Amino acid sequence: MRWIPFIIFIIIVQWYAFQAIKTITQNKFWWAIYALVVGIILGGVLWQTLNFDRTVGWTPIVAYSLGMFVALLSGQLLMICLLFLEDLSRGASSLLHFFTSDQKINFPQRRKFVSQMAIALGAIPFSSLLYGMYKGRYNYRVLNYTLEYENLPDGFDGFQITQISDLHCGSFDNTKKVAYGLDLIDKQKSDLVLFTGDMVNNKANEARPWVEFIAKIKAPYGKFSVLGNHDYGDYSDWENEADKKQNMEEMYQIHQDMGFDLLLNESRYIEKNGDRIALVGVENWGAGRFKKAGDLEKSISKIEPNDFKILLSHDPSHWEAEVIPHAYPFHLTLSGHTHGFQFGIEIPGWIKWSPIQWRYKQWAGIYENKEQKLNVNRGFGYLAYPGRVGIWPEITVITLKKKKLLV
DSSP: TTTTTHHHHHHHHHHHHHHHHHOOOOHHHHHHHHHHHHHHHHHHHHHHHHHHOTOOOOOOHHHHHHHHHHHHHHHHHHHHHHHHHHHHHHHHHHHHHHHOSSSOOOOOOHOOOHHHHHHHHHHHHHHHHHHHHTTTGOOOOOEEEEEEEOOOOOGGGEEEEEEOOOOOGGGGGOHHHHHHHHHHHHHHOSSSSESSSOOOOOOGGGGGGHHHEEEEEETOOOOOEEOOGGGTTSSOOOOHHHHHHHHHHHHHHHHHTTTTTOOOSSEEEETTTTTTEEEEOOOOOOOOOOOOOOOHHHTTTTTTSSSOOEEOOOOTIIIIIIIITTSSSSEEEEEOOOGGGGOOOTEEEEEEOOOOOOGGGGGGGEETTTEEEEEEEEOSSOOOSSOOBSSSEEEEEEEEEEOOOOO
16 A cells, blocks of 8 residues: 555656657657557566565665656656746746636647757766666776875874775676676775675675675775675575574674675774774664664774774764764774665765755765874765766775974
């Protein structure tokens, strides 16, 4: 019963959008082509919805069906907005003419022009989302930041960190292009490689085909990781708790096989040239319905208050909720989780917008609170919609610099 309003909405959208097609052409061949394309897309997403298996979870075919549906609906809704405004204008003109003239009013050419404009306008989001599925999801970008700190130990001046996040290995379906992206991580030749969670969509075995590729990534001071909300198997149905526990054990093993030192509410010291910094990793700590396995107090139990600290915490909502108010200063927090919604507009120095900002205050890039800084990585992979538009898959390279004091 809860699906009935949505189904009615979709039927109304399809009827309204089809009126634009009928207005610009009377050739029933094109009507049939349009109806066939729409039928395939709607039939595909309906089939996947009715047969969705939570024991398997998100697969590429499920994602493609959803992606095509989102592209179609986005284009149709934009079409309808223009058509509806034209209908309101035409209705008002007809009503005014009814009271001021005896002649009947007709707008055939005007309606055809508006329909053509509506279809052209609707083609923009439709084609953009198709492009995002075809190419945008593999349009890997390396983003470089230089962050300065007064209390950075001298030995770490110029220390380079590569951060990756949100691989979502279960979504990958193009070995060559993903391998190129993973090789791009290694080519940064950073001192340290840090992964901030969501290795998979649902189950640990999704990551198994990518172990050998990620294991090739090297860093002289190590590779470290934390878990994200998708890594616990909470979004799958399990026959029993033993199976879920076994999945978790496999996840731990996969991180190890990839060469990551997985931080489960714990810390490590990184030493260089007689100096050291503390690397702290919490399990997932999310706001609202997301898992709160992170224990910040436990994770810092073996470090000193005045250590220079880098915190790995998957969900950026943790930063304002617990990290900033904490008695210990966390100089750099690295997060992911938001994916930047995989859709938005970014023009450096001018605009950075995505619908995800209505949900997360910190959603992409660098944020600062006095001496404490946060980077939210836009993610390497993708989930649900199998593409990216405007918010590209990211490899973050951060260079730490000692801030020179003015005298």
